[in-house]
Amino acid sequence: MIHIEVKSNPEFEKELAALGGADVKLCFQCGTCTASCPSGRRTSYRVRKIMRMAQLDMKEEIISSQELWECSTCYTCVERCPRQVPIVDVIVALRNMAVAAGHIYPAHKKTAVNLYKTGHTVPINDEIKAQRKALGLPEVPPTVLSDSAAAADLKKILDATKFDVICKE
Amino acid sequence: MAKYAFFLGCIAPLRYPGIEKSTRVVFDRLGVELVDIQGASCCPAPGVIRAFNRTTWLAAAARNLALAEKMGLPIVTICNGCYGSLFEAADVLAKEPEQLAKVNDVLKTIGMEYKGTTKVYHFADVLYREVGIDKIKAAVTKPLSYGVAAFYGCHFLKPSSIKNIDDSENPHILDDLIEATGCKSLPRKQKTLCCGSGGGLKAAFGDVAKEFTKTNLENIQASGAQFIVDVCPFCHLQFDSAQKDLGFNIPVLHLSQLYGIAMGMSEDELGLSAHKVPVKL
Structure with a gap:
């Protein structure tokens, strides 16, 4: 019989909790999450497995996996979890760790750069300006896009929280 | 006010x-x-x-x-x-x-x-709880009779432990709001299934996102719905932009646009020209 020794790591649990992903230790591996997961039906993402790996501090394996990014954050697992584990919050915390370690998809980086440059996740363009005008709306919406002081404020917040690091080429 | x-x-x-x-x-x-x-x-x-x-x-x-x-x-x-x-x-x-x-x-x-x-x-919660179905019915000037698919999306109701708006597995708010216009909200399989675009899935794994959308579209088509009515521009974008590739052609309306139609707004005012799936009323 092969015996593999696995240990939980209270420090890793604290690290997850600090990123909003508390209570991962409450998971008792019933599998309701995986059975309910619409992504798991279409990909190799297995929520129960990631929760177990998180309990066992398998950080490197999780944060370098594609599966971590296959959750659509639909919350079906959270609704049905009999232990009320905030599973999506745990996934989000693990993704924060992944990004901090440099694991980010180019398409996601593009979204981050859009936010950094414009204050919105999608850019404005001439076609939209024309459509807005035709509807009797201001060509540019009354957001950071039409207020340079507000845009500068937002950028200060992004810099102060080190979001610029993610956006670097 | x-x-x-x-x-x-x-x-x-x-x-x-x-x-x-x-x-x-x-x-x-x-x-x-x-x-x-x-x-x-x-x-x-x-x-x-x-x-x-x-x-x-x-x-x-x-x-x-x-x-x-x-x-x-x-x-x-x-x-x-x-x-x-x-x-x-x-x-x-x-x-x-x-x-x-x-x-x-x-x-x-x-x-x-x-x-x-x-x-x-x-906004749908404000319409339901603060404005109320009776006041909405009274504001309808052009009663409608379409059969439609109510699409709740995920983050309107979930996580329900903090949002407390409706039953997340078997909701009725959006159906009631739709039916205030005279439309019929048609039953279908997997009504609360995610559109597929959330969590960065649309951006990084667009084909996986479309698999979610396809199941939704199959269920919506089988229900006989003439329109999809959503309460989220991101679900709206996913349904509107993915249908051509998936071989479907069911027009998509945000609830505010359905209400606009029922309150007599002109087609030009509703901005339907931005939609990829043509909306014919």
């Missing part, structure tokens, strides 16, 4: 301005005043930005919440993503004083403070 700080987000004003326009007109007809939040930004998006850097997400969301707090108004959003993000940020900041203190350290650099008092509502 009810009054809200109107949070626009990204997809509605920058991809489907007809949703923004319809909301402004419909809320005015229903006696709810919407005041723009000057200088607001992206919420920021819960599935991507929050997943990249939670500290950034919370601080940038707090800036939006603080702008509304200064106006002395609760926020109303027209997007499940914005609702999810701002509601959850407000919830964290109301319950965790140490997070609020950390966020205010960041906001101090731009001379702002968030006291933690802003309430955040989804």
